[in-house]
Amino acid sequence: MTKKSYFISIFPEIFETALRIGITKKALINKIVDFETINPISFLKDKERLDDVPFGGGPGMLMKANPLVDAIDFCKAKAEKKTKVIYVSPQGKLFDQSLSKELANEKELIFLCGRYEGIDNRVLDSRVDLEISLGNFVLSGGELAALAIHDSICRHYEGFLGDQKSLVEETFVNNLLEYPQFTKPRQSEYGKVPEVLLSGDHKKISNWRKKQALGKTFLNRRDLIERSKLKSEDIEILEEFLSELGYDSDRIIDLLNEIR
Ligand code: SAH
Secondary structure (H helix, E strand, C coil): CCCCEEEEEHHHHHHHHHHHHHHHHHHHHHEEEEEEECHHHHCCCCCCCCCCCCCCCCCCCCEEEHHHHHHHHHHHHHHCCCCEEEEEEEEECCCCHHHHHHHCCCCEEEEEEEEEECCCCCHHHCCEEEEEECEEEECCHHHHHHHHHHHHHHCCCCCCCCHHHHHHHCHHHHCCCCCCCCCCCCCCCCCCCCCHHHCCHHHHHHHHHHHHHHHHHHHHEEEHHCCCCHHHHHHHHHHHHHHHHHHHHHHHHHHCCCCH
16 A cells, blocks of 8 residues: 655755655555655745735745645645644654554654744644644755655655564664674774674674663663663663663763663
């Protein structure tokens, strides 16, 4: 079953360029995904402008409601009835891996990309189902956010990835970052591949990976560690990780107390 996305944007060429390469190009050829770009400018009448100044004053211009609503309705008429309209915006719910997985269940999605200072709020009130943010920063337009969100959703589609198992061990699964990985050569000017990965001992390899994943998550993303209830054996593994990194035992106790 092909999954289709509609991108409403005044810069459709961004999607044409970004999606017709690499793994998405392959998925388009194999009909796993499909996409269509819709330029709201084509819904303007005569010499009407797409943007105008905000009522009440303030800097910049806003995208007017009617061309955006017309563009959305055009997509909705083509798509299945219950298709969700997503407005990508810094004011939306923060996008994450679980929302990505949830949205991958939808057969079709409509992405609305803002520009300038954003859009007339009546579009949100009357047509938008979900407002989603890529992160706590402001972009100049919604295109890169929509592409990033779409790319992440695609990874969940059956047949999109070369090996579906990639999804199981990936970063953010179980609130952990992925373990470090290495490929050929075994030894180079940049260092050696950890001995354990060459051992062929699957149990040892999986223990090592668990330790590295826990350790990296602890160092870089304490917020994820705090969310995932660690078992006492995980704490022991972390202790080992930190001691191998050269932390002294008092420091390790202090650090681990912060997450207990
Ligand atoms: N004045 C607005 C920001 C407008 S940025 C405000 O203060 O909220 C212009 C457009 O870029 C927005 O309409 C939105 O579609 C997009 N955009 C900016 N930051 C984004 C983010 N973090 N996530 C998703 N879309 C974003």
